[in-house]
Amino acid sequence: MQHIEMTDELSFSRLVYGWWRLMDWNLDANAIVRRLEDCLTLGITTHDHADIYGDYQCEAHFGQALKLQPSLRAQIQLVTKCGIQLVSEHRPNYQRKNYDTRYQHIVASAEQSLKNLCTDYVDVLLIHRPDPLLNADEVARAFGDLHAAGKVRAFGVSNFNADQYAQLQSRLSTPLITNQLEISVLHHHSFHDGSLDQAQTLRRPPMAWSALAGGRLFNAEDERARSVRDCLQQLALKYDCSIDQLALAWLLKHPAHIMPIVGSGSLARIQSACGSLDVEMSRDDWYTLWEANGGELP
Secondary structure: OOEEEEEOOEEEEOOEEEOOOHHHOOOOHHHHHHHHHHHHHHOOOEEEOOOOHHHHOHHHHHHHHHHHOHHHHHHOEEEEEEOEEOOEOOEOOOOOOEEOOOHHHHHHHHHHHHHHHOOOOEEEEEEOOOOOOOOHHHHHHHHHHHHHOOOEEEEEEEOOOHHHHHHHHOOOOOOOOOEEEEOEOOEOHHHHOOHHHHHHHHOOOOEEEOOOHHHHHHOOOOHHHHHHHHHHHHHHHHHOOOHHHHHHHHHHOOOOOOEEEEOOOOHHHHHHHHHHHHOOOOHHHHHHHHHHOOOOOO
């Protein structure tokens, strides 16, 4: 497994394991330990969370595995996110969906994530969504205090456009190390809004959520998805691989060093995803897939 250097002291596995749907997988603490060990065997060391995942339950459920097998903590990188508030029985004080990037909320969210994950630190904390009321100075102060306390090693953002990223970065004394974006063969927005250009300019590899288009590739009623799926199926015969592997290989070819997040309760699908690293896609075939989703060349 290839690893990407994020800072002088921190690297990510090229494929990241996403735990968004953990509560749907019916895995107890022992099963999560086994999944972490299986991921390590595959070379996947980076694990993606958010405070809101699983209706605010995923982090704590995952944390029980680290409590059961604490030696795993030093072998993995934990990424989590904060800044979204959802109406939930697990957060009775939240009266409506909201974004909150105030100092107090960021610090309290990070400390709750540490408690849930049964760890003394997280490797990376991301602001989950751009907040129209985001005060960059206040976010910078929260980041600085969390870092100084040894609670968070590095920081990033998720779903920020290039201008939003640059504005927050302008207030920070340390670099934002990643932007987690929706990128897939069916979602090209980041290719056009400057996000991937910025990632390459700053040498800050982005993470790709919904890297397999969240199941849209298999939606028979989606005409564009059918076109891309048909193209993938034809090319998969050429490369002797699955369409999932080819869709991930399409992301991996980009020079910004995109790190796809793969989230599945099936170990076989995770093992298969690792095969995407062995697919050497040609430039011609990359552009064939680009055009299958409506991408145009001037």
